[in-house]
Amino acid sequence: MGIHAAHWDDWALDALLAAKSHAGATVSLVVPARNEAGTVGAVVARVRQALMQTVDLVDEIVVIDSDSVDGTFDVATEAGARVHRSAEIRPDLGSHPGKGEAMWKSLFVTSGDLVVFMDADLLDWDTHFVPGLLGPLLTRPEVQLVKGFYARPGAGGPLEGGRVTELVARPLIALLFPELAGLVQPLAGEWAVRRSWFASLTVPTGYAVELAALVETVRRAGQPALAQVDLGTRAHQHQTLLDLGAMATQILAAALARVDVDTASTDGAVVLRQFREGLDPTRHVVPVVEREPAERFL
Numbered sequence: 500m501g502i503h504a505a506h507w508d509d510w511a512l513d514a515l516l517a518a519k520s521h522a523g524a525t526v527s528l529v530v531p532a533r534n535e536a537g538t539v540g541a542v543v544a545r546v547r548q549a550l551m552q553t554v555d556l557v558d559e560i561v562v563i564d565s566d567s568v569d570g571t572f573d574v575a576t577e578a579g580a581r582v583h584r585s586a587e588i589r590p591d592l593g594s595h596p597g598k599g600e601a602m603w604k605s606l607f608v609t610s611g612d613l614v615v616f617m618d619a620d621l622l623d624w625d626t627h628f629v630p631g632l633l634g635p636l637l638t639r640p641e642v643q644l645v646k647g648f649y650a651r652p653g654a655g656g657p658l659e660g661g662r663v664t665e666l667v668a669r670p671l672i673a674l675l676f677p678e679l680a681g682l683v684q685p686l687a688g689e690w691a692v693r694r695s696w697f698a699s700l701t702v703p704t705g706y707a708v709e710l711a712a713l714v715e716t717v718r719r720a721g722q723p724a725l726a727q728v729d730l731g732t733r734a735h736q737h738q739t740l741l742d743l744g745a746m747a748t749q750i751l752a753a754a755l756a757r758v759d760v761d762t763a764s765t766d767g768a769v770v771l772r773q774f775r776e777g778l779d780p781t782r783h784v785v786p787v788v789e790r791e792p793a794e795r796f797l
């Protein structure tokens with residue numbers, strides 16, 4: 500059995516447009532962005548031109564500005580997205596920093612039956628990512644969540660990207676969640692999901708949103724509810740090793756919580772002591788908050 504895999508060009512665009520129209524489905528592209536003024540404009544403008552203005556595949560492009568202090572909001576607006584500040588969406592529900600929070604909040608300001616997520620920091624990518632991710636959702640009713648995968652060049656050459664994927668997520672999956680081991684890029688930021696399914700999931704506010712969604716989906720609905728699609732190549736901006744330490748902490752915290760292991764996180768945060776030089780650590784406070792399913796607040 501395993502997790503169904505496909506290639507982005509297994510479907511002609513016309514066939515996907517016909518399937519979308521037949522299903523009467525609508526599509527939202529959601530781009531969470533924190534300080535991505537340099538790249539978010541191209542992500543929005545290219546998808547808008549190719550898949551909204553030329554054909555009718557995407558119904559809305561929404562950027563969720565995740566506490567940016569640069570020109571992300573204006574650049575994304577100029578490029579044709581509807582932009583919301585994460586902290587200003589449903590203020591009654593409070594606000595947390597983080598990518599998962601931006602994605603969770605997106606459910607309150609979008610309406611598509613199918614939601615496609617894309618990172619805002621993409622450098623090497625193409626608009627076929629979007630139809631590729633929609634293919635399984637538009638053609639296989641049992642599929643709830645579709646992950647993209649790709650070759651990912653790293654700073655040191657081809658196929659060396661994905662440090663947290665290879666050093667944290669994949670070992671964790673092998674040890675604790677082996678039903679997910681067939682996923683090529685479990686942490687890919689490019690994925691698509693049925694709105695009703697995403698709204699039913701518990702969502703970590705930080706970088707564990709991807710792993711948590713996969714674990715909950717496979718536990719509740721099994722491997723047939725997952726699919727993965729080969730999108731070709733994708734390159735993005737690389738974080739520093741110490742920042743990836745925070746990402747890894749969030750992913751480990753979410754994974755351990757899902758196998759009922761108590762951790763030292765208190766009040767929704769873990770303090771990482773990181774040593775840049777000598778014995779004097781920098782205290783890196785890493786939030787590990789989780790949001791209840793959005794459907795409870797819609």
Ligand SMILES: O=c1ccn([C@@H]2O[C@H](COP(=O)(O)OP(=O)(O)O[C@H]3O[C@H](CO)[C@@H](O)[C@H](O)[C@H]3O)[C@@H](O)[C@H]2O)c(=O)[nH]1
Pocket residue numbers: 530531532533534535563565596597598599601617618619620685686687688689706707708709710735736738746
């Ligand atoms: O607080 C934040 C941090 C990031 N982002 C945005 O989220 C996307 C991905 O963030 P990035 O810092 O580029 O993550 P990566 O280092 O690329 O991490 C990879 O692995 C993560 C862990 O699973 C996934 O969440 C990412 O989507 C995936 O690209 C980008 O558009 C960011 O601007 C936010 O919206 N808010």
Ligand SMILES: O=C(O)[C@H](O)COP(=O)(O)O
Pocket residue numbers: 651652653659660661662663664665686736737738743
């Ligand atoms: O997916 C990952 O492991 C993180 O995004 C880090 O990727 P990088 O090592 O290519 O920067």
